[in-house]
Amino acid sequence: xxxxxxxxxxxxxxxxxxxxxxxxxxxxxxxxxIAVSFFxxxxxxxxxxxxxxxxxxxxxxAFFGGVLGFxxxxxxxxxxxxxxxxxxxxxxxxRMARNVQxxxxxxxxxxxxxxxxxxxxxxxxxxxxxxxxxxILVALGLMGEAKALTPSFAAVLTGMVYQAFPYTxxxxxxxxxxxxxxxxxxxxxxxxxxxxxxxxxxxxALRNTIVATLIMVFIFAxxxxxxxxxxxxxxxxxxxxxxxxxxxxxxxxPFAAAMAVFLVLVTLGLVALTxxxxxxxxxx
Amino acid sequence: MSGLALQNVVKxxxxxxxxxxxxxxxxxxxxxCMLGPSGCGKTTLLRMIAGLDLPTGGAIHLDGEDITRVxxxxxxxxxxxxxxxxxxHLTVGENIAYPLRIRNAPKEDxxxxxxxxxxxxxxxxxADRPVSKLSGGQRQRVAIARALAISPKLFLLDExxxxxxxxxxxAMQVELRQLQQKLGIxxxxxxxxxxxxxxxxxxxxxxxxxxxxxxxSPIEIYRRPADSFVADFIGQTNLIEAEADSVGHVSxxxxxxxxxxxxxxxxxxxxxxxxxxxxLTAPGAGAISGTVTFVRDLGGTIETFVDVAGRQIVAVSTxxxxxxxxxGQQVGVALTPDVCVVLRK
Numbered sequence: 001x002x003x004x005x006x007x008x009x010x011x012x013x014x015x016x017x018x019x020x021x022x023x024x025x026x027x028x029x030x031x032x033x034i035a036v037s038f039f040x041x042x043x044x045x046x047x048x049x050x051x052x053x054x055x056x057x058x059x060x061x062a063f064f065g066g067v068l069g070f071x072x073x074x075x076x077x078x079x080x081x082x083x084x085x086x087x088x089x090x091x092x093x094x095r096m097a098r099n100v101q102x103x104x105x106x107x108x109x110x111x112x113x114x115x116x117x118x119x120x121x122x123x124x125x126x127x128x129x130x131x132x133x134x135x136i137l138v139a140l141g142l143m144g145e146a147k148a149l150t151p152s153f154a155a156v157l158t159g160m161v162y163q164a165f166p167y168t169x170x171x172x173x174x175x176x177x178x179x180x181x182x183x184x185x186x187x188x189x190x191x192x193x194x195x196x197x198x199x200x201x202x203x204x205a206l207r208n209t210i211v212a213t214l215i216m217v218f219i220f221a222x223x224x225x226x227x228x229x230x231x232x233x234x235x236x237x238x239x240x241x242x243x244x245x246x247x248x249x250x251x252x253x254p255f256a257a258a259m260a261v262f263l264v265l266v267t268l269g270l271v272a273l274t275x276x277x278x279x280x281x282x283x284x
Numbered sequence: 285m286s287g288l289a290l291q292n293v294v295k296x297x298x299x300x301x302x303x304x305x306x307x308x309x310x311x312x313x314x315x316x317c318m319l320g321p322s323g324c325g326k327t328t329l330l331r332m333i334a335g336l337d338l339p340t341g342g343a344i345h346l347d348g349e350d351i352t353r354v355x356x357x358x359x360x361x362x363x364x365x366x367x368x369x370x371x372x373h374l375t376v377g378e379n380i381a382y383p384l385r386i387r388n389a390p391k392e393d394x395x396x397x398x399x400x401x402x403x404x405x406x407x408x409x410x411a412d413r414p415v416s417k418l419s420g421g422q423r424q425r426v427a428i429a430r431a432l433a434i435s436p437k438l439f440l441l442d443e444x445x446x447x448x449x450x451x452x453x454x455a456m457q458v459e460l461r462q463l464q465q466k467l468g469i470x471x472x473x474x475x476x477x478x479x480x481x482x483x484x485x486x487x488x489x490x491x492x493x494x495x496x497x498x499x500x501s502p503i504e505i506y507r508r509p510a511d512s513f514v515a516d517f518i519g520q521t522n523l524i525e526a527e528a529d530s531v532g533h534v535s536x537x538x539x540x541x542x543x544x545x546x547x548x549x550x551x552x553x554x555x556x557x558x559x560x561x562x563x564l565t566a567p568g569a570g571a572i573s574g575t576v577t578f579v580r581d582l583g584g585t586i587e588t589f590v591d592v593a594g595r596q597i598v599a600v601s602t603x604x605x606x607x608x609x610x611x612g613q614q615v616g617v618a619l620t621p622d623v624c625v626v627l628r629k
Binding site for chain 1: 334335336355356357359360361362363365366367369371372373374382383386387430431433434440
């Protein structure tokens, strides 16, 4: 079938609805946010239209810079953990019987149906001193006495990896199913052990998919603001937490908006860098 | 013993027996074609030789060593898959060097060997191209070169030429055979194309229903098929019932054929008569009479369909020896004992 480019204005009609939705619910609010980020803050929670850089200037401090750095580092850590766990898992899943795959995928989808709040409280219970998993270790004689594992960085990381893991599997799954299974078999006949075949054939052949998944999980993790509060200390709070704090509790809309805009810019910059690096790697 | 030996190899998938009690000896340096209809177990047998599937029974020996449980990557094989399975993320040169890289061969050796193999497959200068930029025949050659990079003990090919068009396939068959003879490497090819098997093989192994029906040289398989399946599968043939009377005189379709003998004690048997061995004569005079129902003149050969008492017999002749026949004409079919192959049931 040949696709013809749209000839008349009427041919664009099917685009109208999604375009309108995007404009009303995304472009307009985002534009408003950019505008507000330059507004002058008034004491008492209000702001007046203006064009000042104060909000951005305040952001360029060691404290907020540190939080931004921590947020990015956390998101990258979550993305890498997810890929490292999900890639071998999904690879083995695609080689299992059909009904086994269905059971696993349904289980993963059911994790997706859990709200962030439930995941947060579930993990904070599991990591608690009184009812947590350390009690099992004590019962098994592996630990002296039960202790609390939360709040800590590891607890935040665990919760966020748990939340992002199903997405990672679902994004990797189609690519791994499409991967020609004879590629691995060929590698084995040519002298590669199954493990070597996985790293020399499966991983490089899926390079682009892996990079795309890393970016997706990274952005997903960057937006998380509930789990760091539920499972972490204040120093484990991400920029999203601070934005919420400024917007809702400190009633400083212009500053919150400025931070949000900055976060978007940094994220876009990092994604662009990754894509460019990926292209370069391909050309080499 | 040098070479490959399969002993009572069995492969069951649940209640389905894909390969049943296969016994086969492949001396070192032989070219074997495994031939059979789809689902006959030939690919499963090849995968077991490669170690990609484990047999449920029996043993596989290579150069006197039991390799039945040796993992694939320790068997030192070269295998070409039907899909070729070239690595899409590597260049032509990197694909060919893969088995060397995995064995940590020195960089210079890898480079030299890749050059050697590329010139062997007439693709010198292609080392840095991505495999996606090659034509079907070139990809085929790269897959072969990659499989031969380590000079493997066994060279296995699973329907290697099925993706190529007819002309290229015939050329590759000849090339593959010449390459194998030059290298003297034990080679096993799975195919469903009997022309391919006849062109390349020292030994043709005809399989059906998970069993070997006959393993012999191509000409032996063609001239002396063991049973009606082999006779019918390899080339075109006429399968005709023959009867013997109490003193052993054999008649075919009511016409005595002096000098022909069935297996001792058998009163009935099936004969295989190749179309090119059927001679059409004038009716009467010791020949079976029949009516010509169709003449297919292909230029190089002429196929004549003769109806004999409800049975169809096909005769092939060249235009030079053509008996001038037309549809509806009465002809005689002359059979001599030397053209009739008595099949064991």
